[in-house]
Ligand SMILES: CC(=O)N[C@H]1[C@@H](OP(=O)(O)OP(=O)(O)OC[C@H]2O[C@@H](n3ccc(=O)[nH]c3=O)[C@H](O)[C@@H]2O)O[C@H](CO)[C@@H](O)[C@@H]1O
């Protein structure tokens with residue numbers, strides 16, 4: 001397990017470019033299985049989860065060519081269907097969450113799929129009901145193989161239908177959409193998730209010949225087609241990285257320009273940071289964060305304490321709450337951070353408390369943060385990154401802290417942040433990988 005050693009207290013300055021969005025690219029790569037023709041994808045981040053998925057595609061028999069620094073083409077003309085039954089395939093699937101989205105395209109085009117428990121962050125229950133029920137509604141059979149601890153899924157033909165999802169699951173919606181585009185007839189998905197990741201997926205599928213209406217809403221209508229074709233697609237900047245950089249600038253009292261953020265696709269992320277008192281300006285498609293000695297958390301209109309909570313899009317993504325929590329530790333004022341979706345994502349606050357932060361963990365979902373207004377800096381600490389977003393939040397805490405810190409298990413951070421220490425050191429951070 002690798003670690004970061006961070007010398008805290010250095011201000012950042014200059015410009016930083018966000019990478020392509022991890023959660024979008026996982027969907028897009030899975031969708032390339034839906035056609036025998038070549039799909040070229042630009043702006044692919046060089047991160048652990050994505051590289052693992054690309055390798056998995058190669059192992060499955062997809063011809064993958066690297067066409068440029070961040071451009072790959074995928075051609076799923078023929079697949080090695082016997083590999084999908086191998087223990088190695090199941091083991092690799094369980095290393096990343098995104099592998100669950102192989103089911104939809106596999107069942108739609110090859111009539112069978114296999115899935116073990118997918119990987120991803122251990123941040124509470126992560127059920128797959130929405131995926132399974134949705135794909136079953138289209139006519140697929142799921143049977144559990146107890147010996148191999150895996151589901152075998154098969155379908156002679158998928159048939160469009162109406163469905164109301166029990167929750168607006170991001171990867172669940174992507175999986176069902178990818179199955180429905182090749183189903184016979186019309187599928188209507190109500191309570192669909194509609195994050196920019198999904199909007200991008202649906203737009204790409206339409207360019208491939210799919211007929212999806214209602215993109216960006218929670219009601220998708222999909223008219224099935226017989227086959228899809230090749231296309232080109234460019235991944236959006238990672239909105240979670242953009243938010244992480246805003247938080248990093250505020251916490252280290254730095255002036256920072258975040259380049260080419262695709263502002264129109266950030267939803268309420270900028271406004272949510274403004275509610276913590278952080279000033280930021282949209283400059284063209286960049287975000288400029290001025291150096292701020294202090295930032296004051298807003299109150300609600302009636303004067304009561306601000307709550308920052310997650311919600312399905314267009315609400316605030318849960319993936320930024322850990323960063324917002326850490327940023328609040330140095331704000332002026334108090335805030336309730338309410339992580340509604342995941343029940344084990346706030347436990348990392350213990351590490352921040354050890355560093356001197358004033359936080360009360362009310363229950364697994366809610367933490368009250370009383371900001372120090374930069375009057376008392378956090379102390380460097382020795383900690384382990386429990387998940388990807390707690391990992392980046394702890395890195396931000398360490399970068400602002402007095403003294404040096406050590407973060408273990410940084411593979412969690414590498415899952416989603418490309419070459420992070422080099423990029424941050426280039427703007428003034430002092431981070432060493434050991
Ligand atoms: C690879 C990938 O894309 N991962 C993202 C994806 O995971 P993933 O698609 O696995 O997450 P889901 O959207 O399925 O659900 C996330 C959690 O929220 C709960 N839930 C969901 C919807 C809802 O309306 N109510 C509700 O309570 C679910 O029960 C689950 O515990 O979406 C999550 C929610 O944005 C993000 O944190 C993950 O980074």
Ligand SMILES: C=C(OP(=O)(O)O)C(=O)O
Nearest residue numbers: 097098120121319388389
């Ligand atoms: C929870 C996350 O990732 P995953 O779904 O891949 O575990 C995340 O990106 O914050």
